[in-house]
Structure formats: C-alpha cells, structure tokens
Amino acid sequence: MSATVKINEIHHGDAIELLKQLPDNSTDLIFADPPYNLQLKGDLFRPDRSKVSAVNDHWDKFGSFRSYDEFTEAWLHECHRVMKNNGSIWVIGTYHNIFRVGTILQNTGFWILNDIVWIKTNPMPNFRGTRFNNAHETLIWATKSMTSKYTFHYRTMKSFNDDLQMRSDWLIPICNGAERVKENGRKAHSTQKPEELLYRIILASSNPGDLVLDPFAGSGTTAAVAKRLGRNFIGFEREMNYVRLARERVEKTDPINSQLLEYRAEKPRIRVSFGNLMERGYIKPGEYLFSVDMKYRAEVQADASLFYNGETGSIHHISALITGRESYNGWTFWYVQREKKMVSIDELRQAYFKAPKDH
Numbered sequence: 001m002s003a004t005v006k007i008n009e010i011h012h013g014d015a016i017e018l019l020k021q022l023p024d025n026s027t028d029l030i031f032a033d034p035p036y037n038l039q040l041k042g043d044l045f046r047p048d049r050s051k052v053s054a055v056n057d058h059w060d061k062f063g064s065f066r067s068y069d070e071f072t073e074a075w076l077h078e079c080h081r082v083m084k085n086n087g088s089i090w091v092i093g094t095y096h097n098i099f100r101v102g103t104i105l106q107n108t109g110f111w112i113l114n115d116i117v118w119i120k121t122n123p124m125p126n127f128r129g130t131r132f133n134n135a136h137e138t139l140i141w142a143t144k145s146m147t148s149k150y151t152f153h154y155r156t157m158k159s160f161n162d163d164l165q166m167r168s169d170w171l172i173p174i175c176n177g178a179e180r181v182k183e184n185g186r187k188a189h190s191t192q193k194p195e196e197l198l199y200r201i202i203l204a205s206s207n208p209g210d211l212v213l214d215p216f217a218g219s220g221t222t223a224a225v226a227k228r229l230g231r232n233f234i235g236f237e238r239e240m241n242y243v244r245l246a247r248e249r250v251e252k253t254d255p256i257n258s259q260l261l262e263y264r265a266e267k268p269r270i271r272v273s274f275g276n277l278m279e280r281g282y283i284k285p286g287e288y289l290f291s292v293d294m295k296y297r298a299e300v301q302a303d304a305s306l307f308y309n310g311e312t313g314s315i316h317h318i319s320a321l322i323t324g325r326e327s328y329n330g331w332t333f334w335y336v337q338r339e340k341k342m343v344s345i346d347e348l349r350q351a352y353f354k355a356p357k358d359h
Contacts, residue, residue, distance in 0.1 A: 007211065010223060010235040010246045015215040016071075018236045019078035027082050027234070028151070028210035030089040031201060031222045033193060034075065036097045037068045065100070072101055075215060076108045080144060082213070088113070088150045088205050091140045092193070098138045110142040113150070114168055118197060121173045141205070150205070155265040157204050166204075172196050181219045181245055188245055189219040198225040206231055208261045220246025224253045230261050272349050274315050274330070275304035280355075282348045289315070289334040292342065296322050298334075315345070 005011060005021045062068040079089060089110065093101055106112065116139040123135040143150045157166040175194040180187050198221050206212060208230035214222035217235030219242055226233040227250055237243045277283050278300070285302040298308035298318050306318045313321070315330030323333075331346040 005234060007232050007234060008227070010217050010220060010237060010243050010250065012238070012240055012243045013236060014238050015236045016074045016078060019075065019082060019215060022078075022082040022213075022234075024081055025084045026211065027213040028084055028087045029202065029206040029231075030079050030083055030087070030213045030215070031198065032075070032079065032089065032091045032214070033191065033216050033218065033222075034072065034091070034093070034097070034101070035062070035068075035216070036094050036191070037062050037065075038094075038096050068097070069100060069104065072097075072104045073108070076101075076104055076110075079213075079215065080108050080110060083144050085144055086149045086151070088141060088143050088148070090201050090205070091142075092118070092137055094134070094137050098140070102140055105140060105142055109145065111144070111146040111148065112140055112142045114141045115139065116141060117169045119169055119171045121171050122176070123174065139201075151207060151210075153204055153263055153266055156263055157200075159265045160200075160203070170197070170200065172200075175221075181249060183245070189242060192219045193221050195221055195225050198222050199229070202226055202229050202231060207263075208258065217246055218242055220249045223250045227253045228256055230255055230258055270353065272352050273304070274345070277345070277348055277352060278304050280352060282352060283336060283345070287336060289336060289345065290342065291322070291333060292335055294342075 005018060011018055062071065083089060091098075091101055091105065102112070102115075118137045118139060120135050120137070123133060126133045158164065160166065172194055173196075175192045179195060181192060182188055202212060202222075202225055209232065211232045211234065212222060212226040214233070214235045217223060217237040220235060223233045223235045223246060233250075235246060237246060274283075278285070283289075283300055285300055287300045288297045289300060289306060290297045296308070298306035301307055301312065304314075305312050306315060308318045308322070311318065311321060315334055316328060317330075319330040319333035320326065320328040322328075331349060332344070334345045335342040336345060336348070337343075
C-alpha cells in the first residue's frame with residue numbers, strides 16, 4: 001500500500017487524486033456512493049411551509065452533464081485499476097445519475113452482475129404532488145471483467161433471508177434515529193446510508209481480512225461496517241468535517257468476534273448415504289427399519305435397499321410408497337431399535353458425521 005494512504009484510516013482529500021496513490025490490483029471490494037448531481041432548483045417546502053432538508057450541498061453540484069461524466073470516468077478508471085482481478089464494486093445512485101454511471105462503468109471495462117433496487121420503507125414524500133413518490137435507489141454490482149472469480153456468499157445470504165434465495169429488491173429503511181450522525185441536533189450528512197445496507201453488501205461480497213475501499217466516505221458508514229465485520233478499510237473524503245465525524249464513528253465501532261464470521265453456511269456438507277451407514281456398521285443387512293409408530297417395517301438388504309410388501313427400493317422410495325406421496329425424505333421416516341429404544345436413522349447419520357474417520 002502507498003506510504004501516504006494507510007489501511008484502516010479515513011483520508012482527507014480528493015477521491016481521484018488519492019485513488020492515484022493506490023497500487024494496481026490492491027482492493028478486494030469497492031463501495032462507491034458518488035455525488036448524484038441532483039440538479040435541484042430552489043428550495044423545497046412541505047405543505048406546512050417548513051423547509052425540507054434536501055441534498056443541496058456544493059459537492060453535489062456540477063456545471064453540466066459533460067463535467068459530471070468526466071468526473072465519473074476519472075474515478076471509475078482509477079477504481080478499475082486498483083481493484084483486484086477477482087474483486088467487485090458496488091455503485092449506488094438515483095435516476096439522476098445511475099444510468100450515466102452504468103454506461104461509463106461498462107465502457108471502463110467492468111462486467112455488471114446485478115442491479116439491486118433498494119426500496120426505502122420510509123421514503124421522503126413528494127411534497128409537490130407532481131411526480132410519483134421516489135421510494136428507491138439503484139445499486140450496480142460489477143466485477144473487473146467477465147471472467148472474474150468474484151466473492152459471493154450465496155448460502156449465507158439465503159440463510160440471512162430465512163432460507164429463501166435473496167432477491168434483487170431490498171426493503172431497508174432510510175437512515176434515521178440513533179444511527180443518524182448529527183451535529184448540533186441536526187443531521188450531519190444529507191445522504192448518509194443505513195448500516196443495514198452496507199452490512200448486507202460487505203457480508204455478501206467480501207471475506208474477513210479483505211480490503212474495502214470507499215472513495216466517497218462521507219460520514220463513514222462503509223468504514224464502520226467494514227470494521228465491525230472484520231474487514232480492513234480505506235476511506236477518502238474531501239470535506240474535512242465529514243472526515244472528523246467518520247473517524248470518530250469508526251473509533252467507537254467494535255468488531256464482531258472473528259469466530260462468528262467464519263461463513264459456516266458456505267462450507268459444503270459431506271453427503272452421507274444410507275449405504276455409508278451400512279459400510280460403517282451402524283445398520284446391518286437383515287435388520288428392520290420401522291415407522292415411528294411401528295406400524296410399518298421394512299427389511300434392510302445387503303445393497304442398502306429396503307424390502308417391503310413385495311417392493312424393493314431406497315429408504316426414500318419405500319417411505320414415499322407407504323405414505324402415498326410422490327417423494328418422501330426417508331431419513332425422517334425410518335427408525336431402528338437400539339436397546340429397546342427407537343432411534344431415527346438421521347441420528348445415526350449425525351453420529352457418522354461426528355465420528356473420527358480413518359485415513
């Protein structure tokens with residue numbers, strides 16, 4: 001890493017100039033929340049005539065679409081250079097800028113994996129009533145090239161989502177309450193992103209110990225969540241006040257115990273067949289398997305099939321036959337007698353998993 005750009009720090013300065021100081025192929029994950037170039041004209045008021053605290057900061061203003069495109073080309077070019085071949089980048093935006101960013105992203109050489117729609121469960125209303133309530137932002141997830149072997153913890157995110165494949169529409173509230181960084185009782189940053197959003201991104205697409213880069217660090221959400229999840233981080237921010245707030249926020253963040261970040265759901269489970277139990281002597285040919293109420297029994301054959309009422313088949317086929325179903329999980333249907341007790345064959349399978357194996 002550059003002598004001037006240290007890991008696990010929020011650095012003060014221009015994102016493009018600081019990016020130039022990073023070595024090629026040095027970062028694992030980039031999250032970019034660039035200026036949106038909202039093109040707001042004048043103040044916005046609620047129906048009660050109170051002023052809306054909208055995004056009208058000087059850092060979000062550009063003279064033209066061309067100047068915004070040139071800025072976007074410059075920082076994306078540097079991000080492509082510093083990102084590892086198997087790294088990935090997330091960029092967030094609204095309809096004001098995300099389509100321009102997406103085009104430039106592809107022109108730079110990135111390969112888009114997904115677009116994610118962050119649906120805000122508590123969006124700011126459209127006070128003028130002239131358009132639909134803008135209740136979402138778009139994230140683009142991309143790799144360095146089409147052949148990149150990027151990180152994605154699919155099983156973890158499925159477990160995260162109650163055993164359902166995680167979709168590309170994420171319902172997450174906007175940042176508010178105690179999480180909102182404030183100064184003198186007012187929000188310090190107009191576009192602070194919720195930690196829940198960054199938690200999901202970093203958890204899904206990086207590993208503990210990886211280096212996460214945020215070229216537009218703002219109030220430090222990316223850095224704080226990265227630290228919490230056991231990642232290294234680098235943040236760039238040109239507004240000194242935000243740098244101070246981000247540093248204070250990160251300093252107060254405690255990392256999660258490393259043992260809780262091992263991605264156990266991703267580790268492939270060794271498949272154990274009924275035949276494996278027989279090979280290890282957990283079940284012997286000629287024994288009987290029983291339904292839990294002992295109403296049905298089937299004889300175990302030497303080839304690990306069951307014989308029941310003139311039919312021969314696997315533990316799953318015979319249990320499906322008995323229950324009249326198209327398919328049935330034989331591991332939960334069948335029991336064996338052990339010392340006058342009924343023991344599920346699935347318990348025997350768990351014992352097989354835990355038993356030491358000869359090498």
